[in-house]
Amino acid sequence: MRIAVIGGGISGMLSWYLLQQEHQVTLFEANDYLGGHTATVEVEVAGQSYAIDTGFIVFNDWTYPVFNKFIGELGVEKLDTEMSFSVKNLKQNLEYNGNTFASLFAQKRNILRPSFWRMLADIVRFNKLGKQLVAADHPDLDLKLGEFLQKYKFGKGMRDNYLLPMGAAIWSAGLTEMPSFPVRFFLRFFNNHGLLNLADRPQWAVIKGGSKRYVDALLNKVGTHNLRLSQQISSVVRNEQGVIIHFANGTTEQFDKVVFACHSDQALALLGNNATTDEQTILGAIAYQQNEVVLHTDTRLLPQRRAAWASWNYNLDATERSRATLTYNMNILQRLQAPVTFCVTLNNSTAIATDKILGSYRYAHPVYNMMTMAAQLKRNLINGQNHSYFCGAYWYNGFHEDGARSAVDVAAMFGIQY
Incomplete structure (x- = not known):
């Protein structure tokens, strides 16, 4: 045919x-x-060429069987990478990176902050409850995420400084959309990707030399x-x-x-x-939603403390709420050795110094409801x-x-x- x-x-x-x-x-x-x-965008800095991914970046060894088989047949080499997540909220003088105990408390005052400990406790409770409800195919999986968080009395700190930014980062969605996300869809994804586990998570990877x-x-x-x-x-x-x-x-x-x-x-x-x-x-x-993507080298969009820099860095200070506002640290993700830090930022271009912009793009992502x-x-x-x-x-x-x-x-x- x-x-x-x-x-x-x-x-x-x-x-x-x-x-x-x-x-x-x-x-x-x-x-x-x-x-x-x-x-993948080819850029040159200090006489050296770098291949930076601006769209598809990562995949893992748990939930990407078809893609792994495909690139295996093509003979493409991959590199293991780190999938860490940080949040910066200057209005609350808060930043953290959940990758390790040290990065979690990169901002030392978090150790003495009761609200931070409540957020951590809520995360642990959410993970445990999520696993239980998915295993039982519980009727509450048919709630919207905002309704679910309210019903089970999860705190504002966990909601606003962890779960909604995490979801927005994963699906390139806006914080305003996340409370309407279907809980079944949300928890099923988190469970399948090991995000409800404190340990035992998939190994993430990138294509060596760019996707x-x-x-x-x-x-x-x-x-x-x-x-x-x-x-x-x-x-x-x-x-x-x-x-x-x-x-x-x-x-x-x-x-x-x-x-x-x-x-x-x-x-x-x-x-x-x-x-x-x-x-x-x-x-x-x-439906689909457009997202603006900027490749740049302005590290001001990352957390103030270098110890809090993560692969994915959510910026809650951006004025845009209906779109995801995060920055990927491509040096971490693609394991790049470079004299500058390559960043890929979604929907926060006005915060980037114009002389540090290397390229601007637009990609559309599906809307989930x-x-x-x-x-x-x-x-x-x-x-x-x-x-x-x-x-x-x-x-x-x-x-x-x-x-x-x-x-x-x-x-x-x-x-x-x-």
């Missing part, structure tokens, strides 16, 4: 890789590069003759014979099947009036119907593995197991 895959992120790349084993597959990408959120290395390895393995970059598709029309792709330049191409490996809202826009009622309802219920979870359960109503298949991280937890997993789901519908 002739199959069109629309979208060159992890979902599209893995769909292309798997489906072409038995079919003639063409991958269409709107950007002039392949990779989507796999976006783009696995994209390069893919192209070296499969070639580029069925890859079409900078493709502006205006619409997709299905009929009894198959699929017609209409391009912005007025040309059309016919395929037997189409795989929408783009975001849910993008797929719906391409279908336009040709979308079925189920497609409109299901894809329309899964009750509507999203309900729509995820109805994927079978549209997947494989009307010669069309839908894959993307939005069907699961929104991460790289989820995009890869959804591509495997689509390949299985064509009889290709992975």
